[in-house]
Amino acid sequence: MIDEGKALFLQIAENVEDAIIDGTLLEETQAPSTNELAAFYRINPATAAKGVNMLADKGVLYKRRGIGMFVAPGARELLLTERRTSFADRFVDPLIAEARKLGLGPEDLAALIRDRAAHDTDTTETTTERTAS
Numbered sequence: 001m002i003d004e005g006k007a008l009f010l011q012i013a014e015n016v017e018d019a020i021i022d023g024t025l026l027e028e029t030q031a032p033s034t035n036e037l038a039a040f041y042r043i044n045p046a047t048a049a050k051g052v053n054m055l056a057d058k059g060v061l062y063k064r065r066g067i068g069m070f071v072a073p074g075a076r077e078l079l080l081t082e083r084r085t086s087f088a089d090r091f092v093d094p095l096i097a098e099a100r101k102l103g104l105g106p107e108d109l110a111a112l113i114r115d116r117a118a119h120d121t122d123t124t125e126t127t128t129e130r131t132a133s
Helices: 008-021 034-041 045-058 075-101 106-132
Strands: 061-064 068-071
Touching: 008 034, 008 045, 008 075, 034 045, 045 061, 075 106
Parallel strands: none
Antiparallel strands: 061 068
């Protein structure tokens, strides 16, 4: 679960974000405390606090004095918007640049993606059917 190539506080922040995005942690519910995160990951509580504070600075978590950290209203949509933008920057922009080099226009690229996605869906369904039987 721990990626040695990435800072622990970033991994903790990403895991909390993933829980918010997949609905495991709902808005206005209490987030894991720094002590719970530190015990789970077997790390220093200061490292866990750094990840939690990063999320608080982003507006994903907020503190209720004397109670703990909670998921902020709108946190899920904020994270989805942030990750969609990051996805476009990291994957779609380079894809478009490479497609241009190959002489593929927007319609060619869209058709290629549709074909590959359909093939992937067929493969996934076949794998699922094999697993079920």
